[in-house]
Amino acid sequence: MPITKEDVKYIAALARIDVPEDKLEGMTKSLGGIVQYVEKLQELDVADVKPTSHAVPVGNVLRPDIIKPSLTNQEALAIAVEAKDGCFKVPLVIE
């Protein structure tokens, strides 16, 4: 199924990426080409095949619940775009 400009707008909104009108055509074309290429996976019968999510099988990995030294508030906020009162500051969300 070919990808349309509307699909690209929808995916872009999901991915929180703004694709401007003048780039929409190009992005639709390049994404469409790749999606068309990966369509070849539909040739295979995978009905009885189990999916692999990790090459090395691992179960739940737990460690003892022991507090260890970590970054201080000050160290963590040293890289903040904007900080206030020991917290990361973001634009106003609720008026």
Added chain:
Amino acid sequence: MNLHALTAHALLDLFKSGKASAKEAYEAVVGRIKSIDPKVKAYVHLSRSQPHYAGEFQIPIAIKDNLCTKGEEITCASRILKGFRSPYDAGVIERIKKSGGSILGIVNMDEFAFGSSCETSCYGPTFNPWNLQCVPGGSSGGSAASVAADEAMWALGSDTGGSIRQPASFCGIVGLKPTYGRVSRYGLIAFASSLDQIGPLTKDVRDCALLMNIISGYDERDSTSVNEPVPDYTRALVNDVRGLKIGIPKEAFVEGLDAEVRRAVESALDLLKKQGAVIKEVSLPHTPYAVATYYIVATAEASSNLARFDGVRYGLRVQPGKVRKNALVDMYEETRSKGFGDEAKRRIMLGTYALSSGYYDAYYLRGQKVRTLIKNDLDQVFKDCDVIMTPTSPTVAFKVGEKVSDPLSMYLSDIYTIPANLAGIPAISVPCGFSKSGLPIGFQLMGRAFDEEMLLRVSYTYEQNTEWHLKKPTI
């Protein structure tokens, strides 16, 4: 004596005999960087701190721009991480520092490791030391170019679909992707978490073994790190392949493979045969589906991993001039649109599509199932073979700009390297000749999970009987 031109093990010998000091070596390499890097452009920036000159392996090393290094700006060659000064060291960086390693600086890559040419970097491309009009490969292009140009004794890179091996091959050096879980990913900025693995790029096989000794091992901070004993990899450096079985997949030597690359890999195979290895034709029937599988699995994981770059905490934040949706969503969208380059956007959107409602079963789930088939093919061959040999890349290094507007053709250059990531097995690229145009060619060996020693043994035997690894580019 040009200290910068030596291998790490040759340098360690000089340290032991007192003929050179770690400080002299470090300064020689920094001098080399200052004279050559304006042409090669391997480095994004030099280290902000001075080495301590203490420890067993005081070797000058280059670090890929996606490995968190305390106090350094680490950006994945992306505008979205500009200004991110890492507050901590990755697991491998801790190990390098503990061993005495001197960090020279941070080297270039494709943005978020999305590419095979180092051209999608926000800093601009790195150039191949063998021909400055060609790409060094990618995504660890800065790592490979710095080592090939003697601007580092060795380097760390990361490999998700070939990002260590392909640039190693393009630049005429050795590059190893370890078994998934062998090296801690703690502090590696994630691209595709089930495929990513950190590994060494070195001037020869002995250095590869030495650097593996330093970086391998369990780390409880990476839940996928595997708690298996780490051997002394230098013990695998044996010049003997008698009786070892090398599998040659018939699917590897098909259309699309450059004739010169084919000849070089076939003569490497002949050499190993003369040394006593047994050659066996094998089949990996699902190889033709590997690239498609990879671009579903890898982009799906990337779209999830890169969701964290939203302008809230660190890196870039851009607020648009006028309100579109609401202040916060507008900030996310504007930051991500200004921060990510075109290829990053394309891959995030492809992964979002593969995971989106209505398409999950057809793409992501199916991709994971085909991944099983590809892994089963390899498991089957390894029942009878010790290694599998292929070219590392179907071509030698291409020209800067040649493939940048055709993403699919760029993706297909990873056709030989991708299966090892999907199966989690180790794979190495070793120099095995040059094209008529003077560009390096490499072969790839894949091995069983946690059998890096076998790869090192076969590579070492090849290297001991050839001189390709001694050739140097004229820059």
